[in-house]
Amino acid sequence: xxxxxxxxxxxxxxxxxxxAVKGIDFAAAAGEFIVLLGPSGCGKTTTLRMTAGLxxxxxxxxxxAGVDVSQQRPSRRDVGFVFxxxxxxxxxxxxxxxxxxxxxxxxxxxxxxxxxxxLAHRLELGPLLSRKPRELSGGDQQRVALGRAMIRRPQIxxxxxxxxxxxxxxxxxxxxxxxxxQLEAKVTTLxxxxxxxxxxxxxxxxxxxxxxxxxxxxxxxxxxxxxxxLFVAHFVGSPGMNFLEGSLARGSDGWRFVxxxxxxxxxxxxxxxxxxxxxxxxxxxxxxxxxxLGIRPEFVRLAAAxxxxxxxxxxxxxxxxxxxxLDTPCGPLVARVAPEAGAxxxxxxxxxxxxxxxxxxxxxxxxxxx
Amino acid sequence: MSASPPxxxxxxxxxxxxxxxxxxxxxTDVTLEVAPGERLVVLGATGAGKTTLxxxxxxxxxxxxxxxxxxxxxxxxxxxxxRDVALVFxxxxxxxxxxxxxxxxxxxxxxxxxxxxxxxxxxxxxxxxxxxxxxxxxxxxxxxxxxxxxxxxIGRAIVRRPRLFLLDEPLTNLDAKLxxxxxxxxxxxxxxLSVPVVxxxxxxxxxxxxxxxxxxxxxxxxxxxxxxxxxxxxxxxPAVARQLGQPAINLIELERRGATWCARDGTPLLxxxxxxxxxxxxxxxxxxxxxxxxxxxxxxxxASPLRGRVELVEECGPHxxxxxxxxxxxxxxxxxxxxxFSPGDAVAIELPPERLLLWPADxxxx
Numbered sequence: 197x198x199x200x201x202x203x204x205x206x207x208x209x210x211x212x213x214x215x216a217v218k219g220i221d222f223a224a225a226a227g228e229f230i231v232l233l234g235p236s237g238c239g240k241t242t243t244l245r246m247t248a249g250l251x252x253x254x255x256x257x258x259x260x261a262g263v264d265v266s267q268q269r270p271s272r273r274d275v276g277f278v279f280x281x282x283x284x285x286x287x288x289x290x291x292x293x294x295x296x297x298x299x300x301x302x303x304x305x306x307x308x309x310x311x312x313x314x315l316a317h318r319l320e321l322g323p324l325l326s327r328k329p330r331e332l333s334g335g336d337q338q339r340v341a342l343g344r345a346m347i348r349r350p351q352i353x354x355x356x357x358x359x360x361x362x363x364x365x366x367x368x369x370x371x372x373x374x375x376x377x378q379l380e381a382k383v384t385t386l387x388x389x390x391x392x393x394x395x396x397x398x399x400x401x402x403x404x405x406x407x408x409x410x411x412x413x414x415x416x417x418x419x420x421x422x423x424x425x426l427f428v429a430h431f432v433g434s435p436g437m438n439f440l441e442g443s444l445a446r447g448s449d450g451w452r453f454v455x456x457x458x459x460x461x462x463x464x465x466x467x468x469x470x471x472x473x474x475x476x477x478x479x480x481x482x483x484x485x486x487x488x489l490g491i492r493p494e495f496v497r498l499a500a501a502x503x504x505x506x507x508x509x510x511x512x513x514x515x516x517x518x519x520x521x522l523d524t525p526c527g528p529l530v531a532r533v534a535p536e537a538g539a540x541x542x543x544x545x546x547x548x549x550x551x552x553x554x555x556x557x558x559x560x561x562x563x564x565x566x
Numbered sequence: 567m568s569a570s571p572p573x574x575x576x577x578x579x580x581x582x583x584x585x586x587x588x589x590x591x592x593x594t595d596v597t598l599e600v601a602p603g604e605r606l607v608v609l610g611a612t613g614a615g616k617t618t619l620x621x622x623x624x625x626x627x628x629x630x631x632x633x634x635x636x637x638x639x640x641x642x643x644x645x646x647x648x649r650d651v652a653l654v655f656x657x658x659x660x661x662x663x664x665x666x667x668x669x670x671x672x673x674x675x676x677x678x679x680x681x682x683x684x685x686x687x688x689x690x691x692x693x694x695x696x697x698x699x700x701x702x703x704x705x706x707x708x709x710x711x712x713x714x715x716x717x718x719x720i721g722r723a724i725v726r727r728p729r730l731f732l733l734d735e736p737l738t739n740l741d742a743k744l745x746x747x748x749x750x751x752x753x754x755x756x757x758x759l760s761v762p763v764v765x766x767x768x769x770x771x772x773x774x775x776x777x778x779x780x781x782x783x784x785x786x787x788x789x790x791x792x793x794x795x796x797x798x799x800x801x802x803x804p805a806v807a808r809q810l811g812q813p814a815i816n817l818i819e820l821e822r823r824g825a826t827w828c829a830r831d832g833t834p835l836l837x838x839x840x841x842x843x844x845x846x847x848x849x850x851x852x853x854x855x856x857x858x859x860x861x862x863x864x865x866x867x868x869a870s871p872l873r874g875r876v877e878l879v880e881e882c883g884p885h886x887x888x889x890x891x892x893x894x895x896x897x898x899x900x901x902x903x904x905x906x907f908s909p910g911d912a913v914a915i916e917l918p919p920e921r922l923l924l925w926p927a928d929x930x931x932x
Binding site for chain 1: 741750769774857
């Protein structure tokens with residue numbers, strides 16, 4: 197039975213004093229797909245390993261279906277751990293490989309055969325069941341390996357970058373495969389990755405981690421659209437959100453953001469960027485003083501006349517879109533534009549932002565102002 | 567024609583490993599050119615022959631057949647050291663106990679270089695600045711992060727001032743976020759140095775964004791070469807089309823029925839005389855390619871004869887990818903993130919003729 201998972205003030209401090217996980221809280225509903233996302237060293241893998249029982253927490257609790265398992269041995273917990281590296285047993289057929297995890301837990305023969313037949317049908321592996329791994333293509337081997345990892349339906353699946361070693365194009369296909377299988381099996385899943393694209397595609401909710409702490413928990417689009425901090429805004433999105441440093445000022449007609457010239461500029465630009473804030477933002481409890489403005493690359497528009505002048509530094513063609521890397525008096529910016537909208541390097545363009553897509557942050561704490 | 571010869575020219579390079587019956591071809595008739603200052607990206611899956619190609623250029627492998635020219639001169643007789651090319655690998659190998667500075671200076675102290683100490687220091691400082699690792703120069707290499715190590719590894723190639731850079735998937739082992747920023751830095755660096763580059767990768771986004779020109783390699787053969795736009799918009803074959811774009815291009819088998827190209831189940835998709843179908847005018851079967859961003863899907867009932875049901879929706883930030891079951895297969899479409907779909911939704915699909923690609927059916931294997 198798929199179970200709900202609760203982590204409460206979970207901590208891990210190693211004997212050398214390193215605090216890998218600094219007291220984190222979150223809960224996953226039964227059947228939910230949760231992705232722990234963050235850079236190397238953020239504590240995501242340690243959190244996963246503590247949930248599996250491969251490491252013991254030094255504080256807090258892990259509850260699976262309401263039962264505190266934090267000090268239980270791995271074998272006592274009903275978890276399925278999927279590692280990055282999953283080689284098939286070369287001397288076993290596809291069917292034997294698939295049945296192996298069930299044999300290990302003593303599932304009766306008939307139930308095993310039924311599970312293998314069902315999986316083979318869903319993975320369209322029927323014709324391959326009697327083959328040995330070496331007779332399969334690379335892609336089929338990966339499907340069998342992932343299928344084998346998912347044949348048992350424990351209370352929770354724990355996955356540590358299972359797609360990490362694949363070529364980029366295979367990874368995308370396997371992401372979709374994995375998600376379809378999980379939706380079908382409805383097993384609660386905790387999945388670790390540093391790849392924000394994978395996280396966005398797979399998750400019901402993403403837990404963004406940084407420096408042993410949780411920065412934000414939310415649905416992929418909530419994390420993307422309404423990042424809780426500068427870190428999330430930068431880390432999620434490819435490329436991440438653009439930032440301009442400046443300050444908030446209150447005028448007779450409402451709040452405005454006044455951008456500061458970038459530190460490496462000799463002189464302030466003739467006309468500093470001043471952006472009136474939309475009424476929705478201005479309702480937030482804002483204070484006059486330093487602020488960081490954030491805007492996603494797809495909301496930086498090239499305009500015939502705009503408040504900010506920019507020079508094209510680099511033009512990245514990406515097939516379905518194009519990223520223009522721009523140098524402005526207020527610092528570098530990236531604009532995501534249509535693939536036909538190429539620009540010569542060195543060309544001058546005018547930029548405009550739609551105020552509705554502006555996000556404001558406290559430059560000191562990094563927290564979102566809202 | 568420019569007066570200066572290409573920085574690199576390969577003419578019909580063939581390389582096999584093993585002998586006689588059991589010989590495995592690694593490269594077959596590979597012909598390509600790199601202009602002075604040009605960034606050429608060789609794109610191919612694992613096992614396509616990319617690394618062998620770099621090793622042949624560097625002189626670490628001898629081709630069975632074909633000619634290699636560097637700056638217009640036959641390179642066959644040149645030993646690797648005499649070719650003056652720098653090779654950067656995926657697994658950045660630094661001397662862990664030496665400082666960054668010592669690692670950078672190392673290639674310059676090689677016997678036969680005879681550079682003055684002042685010149686070595688100057689080049690190291692310059693490379694440090696270009697790669698923005700000046701503050702790391704006196705740290706031991708073992709204390710660096712992965713991204714910093716790869717920068718130093720590239721720095722070791724830069725200080726030599728080679729006539730040609732060869733890079734073998736230099737970003738593959740790095741975190742996704744770091745890969746994205748280093749990709750940009752590398753392009754800026756190559757532009758600043760204006761040194762010709764052959765850059766090998768399996769990552770289509772790297773190829774599209776970094777290349778002046780792309781060569782698509784598969785099973786040791788060149789499938790197509792051209793600018794990123796040419797290859798993305800006008801792939802010569804389905805195999806090339808599949809290599810570029812994320813998610814991959816949708817491929818649909820077509821049959822000629824009267825005046826219409828139809829899917830296997832009879833759904834009419836395209837008039838026979840459509841401009842996109844000119845290349846297959848005489849064929850009875852064809853393969854249709856639709857980029858995920860080229861098709862349009864709508865929940866409301868439209869006149870389109872092509873209908874399907876949503877299987878999965880994946881978020882990608884500025885857009886979302888909707889997987890639709892239609893024509894007995896899964897088709898994927900990219901839509902703006904302001905449009906929402908749920909699994910199970912019935913949708914109508916439109917395929918704008920001007921965005922479609924058609925190939926003769928027998929080209930599917932190529």
